[in-house]
Amino acid sequence: MNTSSDTSNSSSANSISEQAAAESQAAESQAAESQAAESLDPQQTTAEIAALAAHLQRAGIMWLPRPNQHSTEQIAARFPVGTTTQLRSSDSGVSQSNRAQVSPDSAGSNPDSEPPASHKPAHSHKPAQLSGGVSSTANTNGSPQPAIKRPTTNRPSATRPAARLQGVSAIQTTEHEYSGDPQPTDQRTQKLQQLAQAVESCTLCPALASCRHKTVFGEGNTNPRFAFFGEVPGEEEDLSGRPFVGKAGNLLTKMLQACTLQRDDVYILNTVKCRPPGNRNPEGDELSNCRSYYQQQFEMLRPEYIVCLGAVSAQELLGTKLSVGRLRGTLHRYFASKVLVTYHPAYLLRNPAAKKAAWADLQYLMRDAGIQIPKR
Numbered sequence: 001m002n003t004s005s006d007t008s009n010s011s012s013a014n015s016i017s018e019q020a021a022a023e024s025q026a027a028e029s030q031a032a033e034s035q036a037a038e039s040l041d042p043q044q045t046t047a048e049i050a051a052l053a054a055h056l057q058r059a060g061i062m063w064l065p066r067p068n069q070h071s072t073e074q075i076a077a078r079f080p081v082g083t084t085t086q087l088r089s090s091d092s093g094v095s096q097s098n099r100a101q102v103s104p105d106s107a108g109s110n111p112d113s114e115p116p117a118s119h120k121p122a123h124s125h126k127p128a129q130l131s132g133g134v135s136s137t138a139n140t141n142g143s144p145q146p147a148i149k150r151p152t153t154n155r156p157s158a159t160r161p162a163a164r165l166q167g168v169s170a171i172q173t174t175e176h177e178y179s180g181d182p183q184p185t186d187q188r189t190q191k192l193q194q195l196a197q198a199v200e201s202c203t204l205c206p207a208l209a210s211c212r213h214k215t216v217f218g219e220g221n222t223n224p225r226f227a228f229f230g231e232v233p234g235e236e237e238d239l240s241g242r243p244f245v246g247k248a249g250n251l252l253t254k255m256l257q258a259c260t261l262q263r264d265d266v267y268i269l270n271t272v273k274c275r276p277p278g279n280r281n282p283e284g285d286e287l288s289n290c291r292s293y294y295q296q297q298f299e300m301l302r303p304e305y306i307v308c309l310g311a312v313s314a315q316e317l318l319g320t321k322l323s324v325g326r327l328r329g330t331l332h333r334y335f336a337s338k339v340l341v342t343y344h345p346a347y348l349l350r351n352p353a354a355k356k357a358a359w360a361d362l363q364y365l366m367r368d369a370g371i372q373i374p375k376r
Ligand code: SF4
Pocket: 199, 202, 203, 204, 205, 206, 208, 209, 215, 272, 273, 274, 286, 289, 290
């Protein structure tokens, strides 16, 4: 009798058998994972990454490997979505043929999307939300804030990324026309000069008026098709009294030239006419104080297009807190002017990866304006 030995051998055999079975199962599992990885659709994967990046950006989450607030945008810009997001301008005067496709990297956003805490848009014109799947709600500050429709979980996964990357519907003023009749160009030029003189002696914002060298009223064609609406004067603008000079101004000039435009063809102005010290963003009361000046300028100029450069001007003009990334890709409306939102040249200098998106915005603008851009 060798019962003990037999039992031991049997137990050992069972153990080896179980181990072999486990290894076989692991090998099968690995093969299945490998097969699944090989069968991944690269376009779908890319779209999922873009959707994730856009989601992180909307949620205000910074990208951890490079902890700065521009990173999620850069990631979003690097991963084009598989399906393009349509520029939606159904009620903003854009014909169907002009509904161009936005650049795939439209998931990007301007990180300086939050206006000063005290800023409450106090427009006499209340921006309204056009039709198109996004309803308007009020945020805690009382300003209109489009509500974002969340995708339902039972949608096919292939359609989810595109749905989540949709921008906002066009924002417009309740009045679709500027008040009164347009003035002849010489009369308009004269009135703008008078307004510029009034601005020169303005002291409504003591903190800004006390440290400015010159007010920066704006300059350019007083019968413009395009007006470029910047944020605040910088150091060189403060010294010269002219908008968009220096490095950011040079880049704007190049952007205009790429669109076959010269600076003299357009009008350039800022939201606030005095330089905030230390290049800070303007405070809410400073924006309010200066509001009537740019409103009068637009009233006189009546440009066909207003291009908002950066979050401060876009949020101020449209009365929203949405980021540049959300406002891009749609033609909004300020009275009779179509409004395009894109990145500020100073932001593009700091974040060259966003230049592609800004170029897509300008191409869209030129297509809508019927201006052909020579191929580069
Ligand atoms: S920022 Fe505008 S409102 Fe304020 S002091 Fe300068 S010109 Fe006047």
